[in-house]
Amino acid sequence: MGHGGHIVVKALSALGADRVFCVAGESYLPVLDAFLDYSDIDVVTCRQESGVTFMAEAHAQLTGKPAVALVTRGPGACNASIGVHTAMQSSTPMILLVGLIASTDRDKEAFQEFDLKQMFGSLSKWQAVVDRADRLGEYITRAWHVASSGRPGPVVIGLPEDVLFPETPDHTITPIPPSEVSASPAVIKTIKDKLSKAHAPLIIAGGGGWSEQGITDLASFSGASHIPVCTAFRRQDIFDHTHSNYIGELGTSSNPVLLEQVKKADVILALNTRLNEMTTQGYSLFQEGQEIIHVYPEAEEFGKSYTPAMAVHAHINPLVTALAASGRLDGRVWGAWRDQGRKNYLEWSQIAPKAESRNWNGADLTRIYAFLQDNLPKDAIITTDAGNFSGWAQRYVRYRRPGRLLAPVSGAMGYAVPSAVAASLAHPDRTVLGICGDGGFMMSAQEIATAMHKGAKPIILVCNNGVYGTIRMHQQREYPGRGSATSLTNPDFVKMGESYGAYAARVRDADEFPSVWKKALAHDGPSLIEIVMDPAQVSTRS
Numbered sequence: 195m196g197h198g199g200h201i202v203v204k205a206l207s208a209l210g211a212d213r214v215f216c217v218a219g220e221s222y223l224p225v226l227d228a229f230l231d232y233s234d235i236d237v238v239t240c241r242q243e244s245g246v247t248f249m250a251e252a253h254a255q256l257t258g259k260p261a262v263a264l265v266t267r268g269p270g271a272c273n274a275s276i277g278v279h280t281a282m283q284s285s286t287p288m289i290l291l292v293g294l295i296a297s298t299d300r301d302k303e304a305f306q307e308f309d310l311k312q313m314f315g316s317l318s319k320w321q322a323v324v325d326r327a328d329r330l331g332e333y334i335t336r337a338w339h340v341a342s343s344g345r346p347g348p349v350v351i352g353l354p355e356d357v358l359f360p361e362t363p364d365h366t367i368t369p370i371p372p373s374e375v376s377a378s379p380a381v382i383k384t385i386k387d388k389l390s391k392a393h394a395p396l397i398i399a400g401g402g403g404w405s406e407q408g409i410t411d412l413a414s415f416s417g418a419s420h421i422p423v424c425t426a427f428r429r430q431d432i433f434d435h436t437h438s439n440y441i442g443e444l445g446t447s448s449n450p451v452l453l454e455q456v457k458k459a460d461v462i463l464a465l466n467t468r469l470n471e472m473t474t475q476g477y478s479l480f481q482e483g484q485e486i487i488h489v490y491p492e493a494e495e496f497g498k499s500y501t502p503a504m505a506v507h508a509h510i511n512p513l514v515t516a517l518a519a520s521g522r523l524d525g526r527v528w529g530a531w532r533d534q535g536r537k538n539y540l541e542w543s544q545i546a547p548k549a550e551s552r553n554w555n556g557a558d559l560t561r562i563y564a565f566l567q568d569n570l571p572k573d574a575i576i577t578t579d580a581g582n583f584s585g586w587a588q589r590y591v592r593y594r595r596p597g598r599l600l601a602p603v604s605g606a607m608g609y610a611v612p613s614a615v616a617a618s619l620a621h622p623d624r625t626v627l628g629i630c631g632d633g634g635f636m637m638s639a640q641e642i643a644t645a646m647h648k649g650a651k652p653i654i655l656v657c658n659n660g661v662y663g664t665i666r667m668h669q670q671r672e673y674p675g676r677g678s679a680t681s682l683t684n685p686d687f688v689k690m691g692e693s694y695g696a697y698a699a700r701v702r703d704a705d706e707f708p709s710v711w712k713k714a715l716a717h718d719g720p721s722l723i724e725i726v727m728d729p730a731q732v733s734t735r736s
Contacts, residue, residue, distance in 0.1 A: 198327045198358040199224025200231070201365070202291070205334035207232050208367035211262050213619070215240055215249045219266025221293025221306075224358040238619065238648055241640040243270045245612040247277020248638065251286050252577065252600050252613035255402065256620045260287040260341040260349075267294050268306030271313065276606055278317045281348040283604040285402040285468075287341040288348040289334075290318075296356040297325055310352040319345075323352035327362040339370040345492035346403050374509040375491060381506055382516045385463065385487055388504065389421065390523050392461035392485075394531045398444065399433060400426025400467025401510065403491070408511035409595060411518035412465070413437055418518075420525025421463075422535040424452065427472035428578075428588070428601040435543075435592035441535035442542065444473045447585035447734065449542040455535055457481050464488045466510035469499045470603070489513055543590055552736075554728040559583070559657065561704035562725065563590040569711070573597050574625045575617045579610035579634035582664045582732050583657035587629055589734050608637030614652035615645045615720075622651065625715065632658040632684050642694045645720040652721075653714045654696075656687055659727040667732045691722030698722040 196204075202225050206214070213236040218226055229237050240246045243265045254261035265274045271292050281288040295304045311321045320340045324333045330353075337349040377385075389395050397416055409432060416423050416439045423433050427445035434440065442452040456462075456479055464486055471477060480486065480500055488495075488502035489510065496505040506513070525532070545564040552558065563586045570576075576591060577600040578584040584601065593599055600617060602609040614628025635656045645652060666680040691698030697717040699710045701724065714721035730736065 195361050196364060197224045197228070198330055198353075198360060198362050199226070199228040201327070201330040201362055202334055202353065202358070203228035203232050203235070204364070205331045205367045206262055207234055209335065209338045209369055210259060211235055213238060213253060214262040214264060215246045215253070215616070216264035217241070217243050217246055217266070217270060219270055219293050221266045221295070221355055222264060222291070222353055222358060225264065225291070225293075225353070238644065240612070240644050242638065243273030244276045244608055245638055245641040245644065247274045247288070247290060248280065248609050248612035249616035249641075250288050251277055251281045251284065252616040253620055254281070254286045254288055255284075255600055256575075256598065256617060258403070258405065260289050260338050262289050262291065264291045265293070266306070267292060268308050271308060271310065275314065275317060276608070278314060278348045278350065280602045280604045280606045280609065282317055282319070284602065285346050286348070287346040289337045289341055290348060290350045292350060292352050293358070294323065294352045294354045297354040298356060310350060314350040317348070318350045319347040320349045323354065324357055325354065327357045327360055328365070330357065330362070331365045331367050335367060335370060342372065345490070345495070374512050375507060376512040377506055377508040377516060381508070382520050384504065385506070385517070386520060386523060388461055388485065388487060389419070389463065392528065394459050394528055395421050395461045395463065396456060396459035397421050397423045397463045397465060398426060398467055398473070399423060399465045400429040400473065401490075403466070403510060404432055405511045406595070408514050409433070411514040415514060415518040418522035420529055420532050421523070422532040424456070426467040427470065428599065428603055429467070430588070431593045431595070431597060431599040434594050436594055438536055439532060440539060442539045443588060444475070444479070445588060446472060447588040448475070449538060451538045451542070452535070453479065455538065459484060461485045462487065464502075465514070466490060468495055472603070474499060543592060545590060554731050556659075556726045556728040556731070557701050557707070558704045559586055559725060559727060559731060560590075560734065562701075562707050565704075565708055565711070566590075567592065570627070571625050574627060575600065575621060577601065577610045577613040577617060577626070577628045579630035580605040580607045580664075581631040581634055582667060583631045584629065585734050607634040610634060611638045611654055612641045614654060615641050615648075615650045618645065618650035618652045619648055626652040628652050628654045630654070630656055631663060632656055632660065632682060632687075633662045636684070639690070642691070642696055642720050642722070646695050651717070651719055654720065654722045656722065656724045657727055658684060658687065658724050659729040659731070660684065661729050663729065663732055666729070687722065687724040694720070696720040696722050698724070700724045700726060702726045
């Protein structure tokens, strides 16, 4: 026997949860109490519920299994919803457990009452409210399975107080064995036959759920067959940028030459990507006559954006393993096509010498990235927020496995700091760099306190130009000279960082950055580096 909270935590432990993220709430006190009896689960107390779900989303990306977030009803769930939306659009497995009012008080507009299913209906894969304590283990087990099966994504489970507090008979938790949909040999042969007839084939790799073996097999297949590979929006870490077949990323900071090359491809193998708006440049990238082979683990995705010539309902890892094992294609026909794409990428990602730098009123971010190109460790974990400053990380960082990029496909601001904290907790021996603008930083800066509390050591890079830069850029394009509601007044970020106990420094000139970076790396705790930027340096093309 044990209270309902014990059943919940027992199930999480049996399913393999090793870390959970929460803001404590009285609505789920029994769950918090039960964590004291399960030392195998590390409880991370955050400072705001969006930080909870952002951290959980990052943790899931790094571990490959569902991450667990816990918040209270009403306001807590509303704050947490942004991270749920981020997990949904990024196809990241997550379980959000929400403490609720007692079921006997439902539909009275009780304190902090809300309709969980209605609110999260379009934001998550599955939503449920547990109304019987003896079914808690069943619901948690199913949530774990749904979050990680098919197209991975978030599940939201409501836990009413009157289900958590009473003593409940214990039950054995039996995990549902994971399963993957594999492509048949005939399907693999058809894919290869279509590629072999191409004159300008292209692979677009994206989505979540890639294993290290799957990434290795993709590199093996594309390398042996000389097929160029580009990655979907904010998925650059799927393919090693030093590989001779990598030709760039499709997203907000894409090389215009790459976009033209994609339009000329005759056969496109789209692997595990939704072909979303950002990747396809507002659904304008593909041309009539191009043959798309779309591989995805959820059949409902086919035809959502484009009607493929061939739809392959399969999980990505067994599929690329089968492709790699099926033998190489004769890539001599398109060798020059691949080489040109590679040349274009290298030119695009190469940073001009210092002598060609402009005199900005502040630190030149491009010169700072020239330093990072040469000094970031191979296994560094980069997290980025949404905003124009992220274009530098999209264009100039050359990702190599096991290095990672964690970035919100949803475009959520406030992601970089919490995700960097979670990444540092997951990999305390690796360099973690969280990159954000001054606007996004102020949305979740309080999670530096979580880093201090848990001993995490992320380096947070705040690109401070005093404006909501992306929106200001769009304003200047649509309404020249009429900036509105985009100017910001900021605190002293260095003093702010120091008040948390972090190492903090301000960089006004790129020449100052190397010494500051060295001190941040040596600091045994979180670091905050403010980059004072000229608002006119709005993109890598400025």
